[in-house]
Structures are given as structure tokens and as C-alpha cells.
Amino acid sequence: MLTMRIVARAADLPASDPDEAADLAEAELTALLDLLYRLAPGDWIRPTACARWTVHDVVAHVLGQVEEAVHPGKTLLRIVRGRHRHPELDRLDARNECQVDDYRGLPGPVLVDRLARFRQRLAPAIRRRPRLLGVVRVPAPSRRLRPGYLDDAVFPRELWMHRADVAAATSRPFVVDGHDRRIIEQAVRDLGRSWTGPPVVLRLTGTVDAAWLLGHGDPVGTVHVDAVRYLRALAGRERRPGLRVEGDDRLRSLATAARIPF
Structure with missing residues (x-):
């Protein structure tokens, strides 16, 4: 990890x-x-x-x-x-x-x-x-x-x-190493720059362990999600990435619907 x-x-x-x-x-x-x-x-x-x-x-x-x-x-x-x-x-x-x-x-x-x-x-x-x-x-x-x-x-x-x-x-394992971190960070950066919803903490889990703030101001909640599954959702590959939301439940639909270029 x-x-x-x-x-x-x-x-x-x-x-x-x-x-x-x-x-x-x-x-x-x-x-x-x-x-x-x-x-x-x-x-x-x-x-x-x-x-x-x-x-x-x-x-x-x-x-x-x-x-x-x-x-x-x-x-x-x-x-x-x-x-x-x-x-x-x-x-x-x-x-x-x-x-x-x-x-x-x-x-x-x-x-x-x-x-x-x-x-x-x-x-x-x-x-x-x-x-x-x-x-x-x-x-x-x-x-x-x-x-x-x-x-x-x-x-x-x-x-x-x-x-x-x-x-x-x-059904082969998806292997991660040091370079994956920066690729994930660039995806999260683009998500942060295009995010129009309320401020939220995005907590990535699984193969990485990281958290970032999307938006400006005090967060209204935290979204927990597996990193690989969520990037696949951002690319339109996965409709139900398994989000766990703390706080404002609107964040579930907003985070699921978000997209960035791949």
C-alpha cells in the first residue's frame, strides 16, 4: 500500500x-x-x-x-x-x-x-x-x-x-508502485480543479492511503473510497465504486457523478 x-x-x-x-x-x-x-x-x-x-x-x-x-x-x-x-x-x-x-x-x-x-x-x-x-x-x-x-x-x-x-x-492483480502515486495525484488535482460541489474531504483507501480537500472552506463531510475503483468511476468505468459517506449525503451522488478526462 x-x-x-x-x-x-x-x-x-x-x-x-x-x-x-x-x-x-x-x-x-x-x-x-x-x-x-x-x-x-x-x-x-x-x-x-x-x-x-x-x-x-x-x-x-x-x-x-x-x-x-x-x-x-x-x-x-x-x-x-x-x-x-x-x-x-x-x-x-x-x-x-x-x-x-x-x-x-x-x-x-x-x-x-x-x-x-x-x-x-x-x-x-x-x-x-x-x-x-x-x-x-x-x-x-x-x-x-x-x-x-x-x-x-x-x-x-x-x-x-x-x-x-x-x-x-x-482477473489479474493490479500492481502499484511509486509512480502510481503521482498518477493518482494528477487525477485528484483535476478533480479538485473542476469540483463544483460543497467542500468535502476525499479519502482514498485500498492500494493508497491519502486524503485531500475538494472545494473551498470547511468540509461538510468525508467520502471514503478505494483509490483504483474511484479513478475508474471518474473515467466512467464503474457506476458503483463503493463510496462510504460521512456527513452530508448529497456527497454520494456528486462524487459518483464526477468525471475527468482519461
Whole structure:
């Protein structure tokens, strides 16, 4: 279990810079590969919490994401292709489906081998990304996300979440170590910055032990919840994360309904 000190306000947690984001992404890719090497042949066709996607589809998507991080030009190509192949989806989701399409015919172990080839190249690629991209917005219906934010905050925790998806789908243990703490902190930071409900103490339990204040002022209660289950709820993966609420019972619905980008 990762034990962390109580932090006053979630919104005041420091944001990841490009160097830390690169380190987190590399550590998370390593953790994902360790999990994938342990999959049995039958695991690849198991359904996941991602709509329509099997374990194979999730890993194909991750391979596409990592490939684009190393070769950014492929992102634009898939966005353009996605408009034609999947016009019913927004740009980001259509691009994601193109990633899955590109690798659908490859056996699972081949996906893992290709993913492993990027392990040493991922962090340097993230560090050399032009930070000018941080002021440009990516248009998508209902979502306007800065590429700098996508690189530094969302990308490492997206890899983390997909590792959790694969672990849950295949009944494999979800292993945490030191890098998980900062990924969790970045998710909590974004939750704190977007929280519009009354002030509340969020107490994470299970694989981590930490507490933060969401909102301003004296808290009206405390929400206790398993860290991994709650981040999955923030990503829309889990509808009933098992919250235990002390104080104002409105906090249960507010905390369950909260979402952040993954």
C-alpha cells in the first residue's frame, strides 16, 4: 500500500511537467508490459469496460497512442482517416477506432512485442515535444483539451487506466508502485480543479492511503473510497465504486457523478 500524507487542497497539488510526464509514461508502459506478458491466449478476446473493445482492442489502442507519441505525424493522419471511417464519432474517438482498426489483424503477442519496442523511445519523445503545443486547442464536440495537458496529465493516466482495464477483464492483480502515486495525484488535482460541489474531504483507501480537500472552506463531510475503483468511476468505468459517506449525503451522488478526462 502506498501511504501519502494528507494534502490541504486537491487543486493545489503540483501539475506534472514534461520531464515528470515522460518518466510516468515510461514507468506505466513498463508496468503494462509486465501485465501483458502474463496473459493467456484466451485473455485477448475477453470484453473490457471500454464499450465494444476486447483486451486485444484496448492493447491495439494503446499501441497506437504510444506510436503517435513517438511519431506525432501519425496522429493527424488518423484524425483525417477517422472522419471518413467513423463519421458518427467525435475526432478523438474516431482516431482511437482507427488505431484499433490498424492493428486488429495482429495476434496479441505481436502487439506486445511492438509495444515493447517503444519502451526506450517513449520518454525522450515526450520530452522533445514542442511546448508551444500547450497553447493550441484540440477541437472535439464537448471537449477542448490542450495538447500540452494531454501529454503531461492525461497520457500517463490513460495508460494507467487501460492497464486497470486489462487487469479487471482478465482477473489479474493490479500492481502499484511509486509512480502510481503521482498518477493518482494528477487525477485528484483535476478533480479538485473542476469540483463544483460543497467542500468535502476525499479519502482514498485500498492500494493508497491519502486524503485531500475538494472545494473551498470547511468540509461538510468525508467520502471514503478505494483509490483504483474511484479513478475508474471518474473515467466512467464503474457506476458503483463503493463510496462510504460521512456527513452530508448529497456527497454520494456528486462524487459518483464526477468525471475527468482519461
